[in-house]
Amino acid sequence: MEHRGLLLVLVAALCLAGGADARHAKKSYQAVFSFGDSLSDAGNLIVDGIPKSLTTARAPYGMTFFGRPTGRCSNGRVVVDFLAEHFGLPLPPASQAHGKGFKKGANFAITGATALEYSFFKAHGIDQRIWNTGSINTQIGWLQKMKPSLCKSEKECRDYFSKSLFVVGEFGGNDYNAPLFSGVAFSDVKTYVPLVAKAIANGVEKLIELGATDLLVPGILPIGCFPLYLTLYNSSKKSDYNARTGCLRRYNRLAFHHNRELKQQLDQLQKKYPKTKIMYGDYFKAAMQFVVSPGKFVR
Numbered sequence: 001m002e003h004r005g006l007l008l009v010l011v012a013a014l015c016l017a018g019g020a021d022a023r024h025a026k027k028s029y030q031a032v033f034s035f036g037d038s039l040s041d042a043g044n045l046i047v048d049g050i051p052k053s054l055t056t057a058r059a060p061y062g063m064t065f066f067g068r069p070t071g072r073c074s075n076g077r078v079v080v081d082f083l084a085e086h087f088g089l090p091l092p093p094a095s096q097a098h099g100k101g102f103k104k105g106a107n108f109a110i111t112g113a114t115a116l117e118y119s120f121f122k123a124h125g126i127d128q129r130i131w132n133t134g135s136i137n138t139q140i141g142w143l144q145k146m147k148p149s150l151c152k153s154e155k156e157c158r159d160y161f162s163k164s165l166f167v168v169g170e171f172g173g174n175d176y177n178a179p180l181f182s183g184v185a186f187s188d189v190k191t192y193v194p195l196v197a198k199a200i201a202n203g204v205e206k207l208i209e210l211g212a213t214d215l216l217v218p219g220i221l222p223i224g225c226f227p228l229y230l231t232l233y234n235s236s237k238k239s240d241y242n243a244r245t246g247c248l249r250r251y252n253r254l255a256f257h258h259n260r261e262l263k264q265q266l267d268q269l270q271k272k273y274p275k276t277k278i279m280y281g282d283y284f285k286a287a288m289q290f291v292v293s294p295g296k297f298v299r
Contacts (some may be wrong), residue, residue: 010063018268030085031212034080035139035203036218039170040109043071043094045133045241056111070268073111075270080107080167083216087165091194095142102146105164107141114178116192118226121178130178135205136171143210161211169205170218171282172258177223181232186250193258201265208273217266219259224251225291245291259284 009051022223034040040055050057061069065076071094072078081091084105092105100106112133114121149155175196179189204215223229225247233248235241263280270278290297 006122007149010155013150013212017213027087027214028157029089029159029163029165031103032080032084032087032089032092032167033105033143033164033212034107034109034167035091035136036080036109036167036169036171037174037240038073038109038111039173040078040080040107040167041071041073041094041111042081042107042109042126044110045048045094045110046071047094047096047098059209067167071111074276080109083165083167095146103150106143106146108142109132110139111175113139113171114174115196115203116175117199120195123231124184124185125144126179126182130182132174132178134198136168137206139204140203143207162213164212164214166215167218168204168209168215169200169281170204172220172262173194173223176254176258188259190254193254197258197261197265200268204266204269204278205273208269208276213276215276216279216281217262218283219294220255221283221287222247222252222291223255224248224253227288245288247291255284 013187019078024266032044045051046054055061055070058071060070062072062077073081077091084091089104092107093102095102095106095108096110110133112131114130114132114135116133117137118127118130121130121132133214136214147157151160175192176189179192201219204217207215224242225245229248229251230246233251235248240249241247242252259282266278266280270276
């Protein structure tokens with residue numbers, strides 16, 4: 001089932017990032033540009049063919065809205081699709097798709113993307129155990145390549161981007177999945193947090209330099225509640241779990257640490273660029289509602 005209610009809560013988390021009621025804060029945008037990983041991918045991974053092992057490009061994915069697999073890691077729409085609809089815009093097409101128009105937006109996200117560069121993982125000896133499709137910088141490079149088809153002069157481009165919404169992320173999940181699943185010590189993975197947050201902030205700054213003024217930057221989800229984490233890191237110690245949620249404490253603390261660091265980086269950027277609106281999207285808090293009160297989100 002496509003959990004529309006669940007996704008709409010995430011949309012609300014983004015729309016409410018500035019503190020206003022989403023129902024009364026609707027703003028007009030000319031386009032929506034999205035960057036991120038599997039939480040946002042609209043088909044970039046499968047543009048040049050479907051990898052044999054990729055289940056997300058096969059049924060039942062896409063069954064509840066599109067009626068067919070689209071490359072989204074969802075059986076329907078992803079969060080940015082709902083955001084586009086909220087602002088009266090078409091769903092942003094995968095940026096690498098052929099024969100598409102991108103004047104009203106594009107989705108640069110691709111499954112497997114990271115905030116950090118591949119060279120970082122190679123330097124830490126886990127390059128053979130990470131499925132990496134590029135970084136946030138890779139996707140910004142795609143935007144820069146597309147730019148001449150969107151606007152002609154620098155002035156026109158800055159005006160156009162200033163009237164567009166930029167959704168930058170989620171990034172970070174794969175930066176932690178790769179080392180954790182590769183057996184890197186948890187204490188070492190924690191040291192990546194400032195680097196990951198800074199990489200995201202640097203990407204946001206590059207977009208601002210291109211002319212973006214309204215940017216939504218989501219944090220990461222509570223990974224300690226993920227079934228995969230609960231299975232891989234199953235523990236016999238009750239103290240390893242949150243009594244209320246049943247989630248693994250230290251992995252949620254890692255996610256919380258990342259989100260806190262990211263917010264601090266974004267606050268610094270906001271001070272540096274006071275004419276922009278940099279909004280933090282609290283995926284963690286929104287998703288925890290599904291864990292605590294799942295019955296509210298089932299049709």
